[in-house]
Amino acid sequence: MSTVAASVDVEVPVRTAYDQWTQFETFPQFMLGVEAVDQLDDKHTHWRIHVGPSIREFDATITEQHPDERVAWKSDNGPNHAGVITFHRLDDTHTRITAQMEVDPEGFVESAADKLGVLKHRVNGDMRRFKHFIEGRPHETGAWRGDIPRPDA
Template identity: 70%
Template sequence: MSTVTETIDVETDVTTAYNQWTQFETFPQFMEGVDEIRQLDDTHTHWKISVGGQTREFDATITEQHPEERVAWKSDSGPNHAGVVTFHRLDDRHTRVTAQLDIAPEGFVENVADKLGILDRRVMADLSRFKTFIEERGRETGAWRGDVERPGS
């Protein structure tokens, strides 16, 4: 399992940044290789991604979610991974977004990509595109303000 942690500061308030991140179905607009995400219910999503010329589909569960703070998830099937995105208010107009992913690369291509730091660069590029997406819009495309408590809390 490899861990990737990347951070970016965005020029928007923490509420707007967080609200946009909860709109999973917009991820294909700023995440490379994400073809489609369907929100099945408050805590379940279905992903369709392209990796190395292959299409993969998997389900993921949101394991923890708190407005303006964090969204955490784990895969239920497909590529084995889990992660958390946190939101830190810097001031009224700036937010620090940090993504931490634990990924178990599958197969030769993904293992080579991991060893060469390609996964780290891809996460940073996705965060950079998120920054552009939210800053150019100036507002979120929607919001989900519910709380999801960590299992066992």
């Protein structure tokens, strides 16, 4: 497993940043390689992504979600990965968003890309694109304010 972490400071209140992040269907607008994300219910998403020349689909479960604080997930099938996005209020109009992911590359191409730092570069780019995405709008495109408690260990 490889661990990737990236942060970005955005010029919006923490609630705005968090609310936009809960709109998974907008991810293709700022995440390279993400073709579509469908929210199946409060805890489940279905993803279609490009990995090199291939298209992969997988399901993921939101394992913990607390408004204005964090969204954590794990894959249910397909590429083995898990992660958490945390939101930190810097002041009334600035938020730090941090992404931490663990990814288990599959096959030669993904392993080589991992060793070359492609995933870290991609995540950093996605965070910068999210910054431009959210700062370039008058308000978030939607929100989900539900709470999903961490599962018992």
